[in-house]
Amino acid sequence: DVTGLLLLQVGVFSWLWERSILRIPGSWFTNFLFYPSFTQTLPVPSQYFEMGSLFRSEEMTLCQLFLQSEAAYACVSELGELGLVQFRDLNPDVNAFQRKFVNEVRRCDEMERKLRYLEKEIKKDDIPMLDTGESPEAPQPREMIDLEATFEKLENELREVNQNAEALKRNFLELTELKHILRKTQVFFDEGISQNLTYPQMSDSRREEEQTLLGEDWLKSGNQTLKLGFVAGVILRERIPAFERMLWRACRGNVFLRQAEIEKPLEDPSTGDQVNKSVFIIFFQGDQLKTRVKKICEGFRATLYPCPEAPADRREMAMGVMTRIEDLNTVLGQTQDHRHRVLVAAAKNIKNWFVKVRKIKAIYHTLNLFNLDVTQKCLIAECWVPVLDIEMIQLALRRGTERSGSSVPPILNRMDTFEDPPTYNRTNKFTNGFQALIDAYGVASYREMNPTPYTIITFPFLFAVMFGDLGHGAIMTSFAAWMVLQEKPLAAKKTDNEIWNIFFGGRYIILLMGFFSMYTGLMYNDVFSKSLNLFGSQWKTNYNVSTILENPFLQLNPSTEDYDHTPYPVGIDPIWQLADNKIVFLNGYKMKMSIILGVLHMLFGVSLSLKNYKYFKNQLSIYCEFIPQVIFLVFLFFYMVLLMFMKWMIYSPKSTDVKTSPHCAPSILITFINMVLFKENKSYDVCDDFMYSGQDTLQKLLVVLALICVPWMLLAKPILVTRGHKKEHQLLSSNHVGGENGDIDGAITPAQQTVPDNKKHEETDPVELYIHQGIHTIEYVLGSVSHTASYLRLWALSLAHAQLSEVLWGMVLSNGLKYDSWVGGFVLWGIFAFWAVLTIGILVLMEGLSAFLHTLRLHWVEFQSKFYSGLGYGFQPFSFEVILDQAASAGED
Structure with a gap:
């Protein structure tokens, strides 16, 4: 019943989708799925609603465009706003620096550099940049001069302000360091005087500890015979230990160093970083030591400042320094205010300036792809355009011509070509994520069947078969619904978090996966490893209490009154949650369902190849590939699916005949293996060997016909293609001979002798043709077996998900339900939080990612390999919107 509901849902939806909904012009569902006009991103005229769809890529044509030189800029600007034209490079051999508009591109690069400098300064001051969300039109070429002048003025003014501010900050830093030197050196000198006075009264041991590097004689002499010099300065705090060691070794211990830390960090004017520094003073004797000390200070990048010897001079200098610091603070404040005003004014327009400059640059980059005619007055371009949008493109060209004031209208001509056009699928915010999944495997060949419309349903459905849990599906649906409902404010944030962008870009995929997971969870009757008893079980326990107590295991018989003989209304009966053989039952159920869904999925993929062959008028592939492929798949694997349904219908516990009772139900796997190996089925004496009369003969016939399909696929097409080539060569030879003999009618014209490029590719070597066909045949035959087995991952992951959910409930959450007192509430709260984290982290995220990847594999390999070349x-x-988005992403990175 559950399998039937799942298959019916997919089948009815697909039938309605293809037969009804897509035939209704202007249907809201059609517009939402297939037309970007629904999202107001790409307007499409209403008369085209019935023609465009997502089942095949848009019909493209190669056009030649003639533009007058004065109108080219405006026309390309209009085409960039429209975003429907892909230009080809007509100058592939010309260096980028030798093209016509290289100077304009360089000017745009220079303007971008100036804007990036302004942006960096604005961000440095944490000034918000105004973003209206609007995209201004590309300015006229003559406006470039005004923009360049504006940016040049702003950059020069800002650089001048920054240079002045840096000079003022450097002066301020020097004065601040000098202020600290004067304060600290005064303390040093005061300590020296105090130490000199108290030194004679110290004990011998204390005196030895306090002895200076210059020895005791200098202190006893009262500094009357020796004249000491000193230098004072500031050094980075982390360099002090190495600085002290170098002084000791270089001066052989004949210097005296004192240092003290500056409490507050100082700002480096060059980088703006906060650095920690220390004040030092070094005493020495003689000019040689003085020179050596200064060189060491220079090597450690220490800054030396003049420090008077007399205390009165130091106090006078300190007062002058404080006065200058106050004056500098005033000037610095005014400078910073002026800089802030300049940046605030620039921040209001910088976003629009970036858009304008990037549009100008994109236009000139595109114009560099064009050719000039001999008169140098007309630009010639070649471009791919969608056939449905030619009128819109012509309207845009006319608007550009009117804007430029040109009197000569542009000319757009369609060209004939044998090149493969690009693939263009119209998508919107809903279908874009699914199309991205398909394109990640490979972009569809031009006009071949696009798997995306079917993937919109089959992808979340097969995911849900593996992930089916009503509770976990509800969590996933809630998260996706929040992203969908808040998509505008979330999209406006434009974060550079890659993982978040992946989740947000696939919000509609996650939403459908959550919906389908809730649906399959309802079918499995599985909610966090528990079942819902909504309608009451159809099974009854008719044993008395004594029987239940005496027997540890009791079995309910479906052929008796233990069962009501009517299935549970929705999903699996909740009684199976308590059964010891629950896993055995669910394994058989999910395993068979996986095979059924897999065979139907592959058959659907093979049937889509027929649409490709019909569209491309490849009759040979229909008879030599499609028909034998369908026969091979149907006669072997679809027949196995039919045996499953026949087994369910023939063998019933209600049957009074032993031969049709569950006791005689054969194993489908053993039956299929015996069928392929031409073995006889062996059964019990009371049971029939086969499910129906003539089964043995029919199965042998099916296997023989399936085996015949292998050489059919292998040899038929190469033989027919080779024979056709021989006939063409004979016909050409006979016509050539007839022309030499004077038979004018028999001779062919040079135009008839021309063979299109796509036909030339088919005339390959016969050996290569046989090898190519052999590879495809082996791939299909072996793939049919391996791909059918591959769909068993639906059963395996569903079983693993259910078991993990049951383990989390039984080993984590159930422990919190054992306490009855008020303490149990707190225990349950903590255990529930732990269980919720494990549920979301393991079962929703990790298991969800695993099921997603397996579903992706089933679509890319098992499904798309049947019809999709990619x-x-x-x-x-050429689209301004795409260019600006890419530039914004690059800027964030």
């Missing part, structure tokens, strides 16, 4: 290249139109 050898195309994407349509990359």
Whole structure:
């Protein structure tokens, strides 16, 4: 019943989608899924609603565009706003520095450099930049001069202010350091005088500890016979130990160093960083030591300042320093205010300036792809455009011509080409995520079937088969619904967190995965490893109390009154939650369901290849590939699926005949293996060997026909292609001979002799043709077996998810339910928090990611390999929106 509901849901939805909804012009569902006009990102005329869809890429055409030189800039600007034209480079051999508009591009680069400098200074001061969200139009070429002048003025003014501020800060730093030197050296000298007075009264041991580097004689002489010099300065605090060691070794201990830390960090005027420094004073004797000390200070980048010897001179200098510091503070404040005003004014317009400059640069980059005609008055371009949007492109070109004031209208001509056009699928915010999943495997070849419309349903459905849990699905749905409802404010934040951007970009995928997980969880009747008893179990326990107490294991018989003979209304009966053989039952159920869904999924993929063959008028592939592939898959694996349904219908516990009772139900796996190996089925004496009459003969016939399909796929197409090539060569030879004999009618014209490029590719070597076909045949035959087995991952991951959920409930949360007193409430609160973290971290995130990757594999390999080549290249139109988004992302990185 559950399998039937799942298959019916997918089948009905797909049928309605293809047959009804897509045939209703202007349907809200069609517009939402397939037309970006629904999201107001790419307007499409209403008359095109019935033509465009996501099932195939848009029809593209190569056009040649002729633009007058004076109108080229405005026309390209309009096309950039439209974002529907992909230009080709007509100057591939010309160096980028030798193109016509290289000077304009360089000017734009220079303007961008100045804007980045302004932006860096604005961010340094934490000034908010005004972002209106609007995108101004590209300015006219003559406006570039005004923009350049504005940016030049702002940059020069800001650099001048910064230079003045840096000079003032450097002067302020010097005065601040000098202030600290004067204060600290006064303390040093005061300590020296005090030490000199108290030195004679010290004990011998104390005197030895306090003895200076210059010895006791100098102190006893009262500094009357020796004249000492000193230097004072400031050094980085972390360099003090090495500085002290170097002084000791270089001066052989003949200097006296005192140092003290400056409490507050000082600002480095060059970098703006806060640095910790220390004040030092060094006493020495003689000019040689003085020279040596100064060189060491210079090597350690210490800053030396003049320090008077007399206390009165030091006090006078300190007062002068304080006065100058106050004056500098006033000037610095005025400088910073002026700088702030300049940056605030720039912050109001810098976003719009960036947009304008980047648009100008993009236009000139595009114009460099064009060719000039011989008169140097007309620009020639080649571009890929969607056929449906040619009228819109022509309207944009006319608007550009009117803006430029040109009297000559642009000319847009369609060209014939044998090149493969780019693949363009119209998407919106809903379908974009699913299309990105497909394109990650490979961009669809031009006009081949696009798997995206079917993936919108099958991807979340197969994910949910593995992830099915009503509770976990509700968590996932809630998170996705929050992102969908808050998508505008969340999108406006534009964070550079890559993981968050992945989640937000796939919000609609996560939403559908959550919905389908809730649905399959309801079918499995699984909510955090528990079941919901909404309608009452269809099973009854008719044993008395004594029987239950005497027997540890009791079995309910579905053929008796233990079962009501009607299934549970929705999903699996909750009684299975208590059964010891629950895993055995669920394993068989999910395993068979996985095979059924897998075979149907692969058959659907093979059927889509028929649409490709019909569209490309490849009749040979229909008869030589599609038909034998369908026969091989249906006669072997779909027949196995039919055996499952037949087994469910034939063998019933209500049957009074032993041969149709569950006792005689055969194993489908053993039956299929015996069928392929042409072995006989062996059963019990009371049971039939086969499920129906003629089964043995039919199975042998099916296997033989399936085996015949292998050489059919392998040889038919190469033989027919080779034979066709021989006939063409014979026809060409006979026509050539007839022309030499004077048969004018028999001769062909040079135009008829021309073979298109796509036909030339088919005329390959016969050996390569056989090898290529052999590889595809082996891949399909072996893949049919391996891919069918691969779908068993649906069962395996579903079982693992259910068991992990049950383990978390039984070993974590159930422990919090054992306490009855008020203490149990606090215990349950803590255990529930731990259980919730494990549930979200392991079961929702890790298991969800695992199921997502396995679902991706089933679609990329098992499904798409049946019809999807993915050898195309994407349509990359010239679009200001894309260019600005890429520039913004690069700026954030």
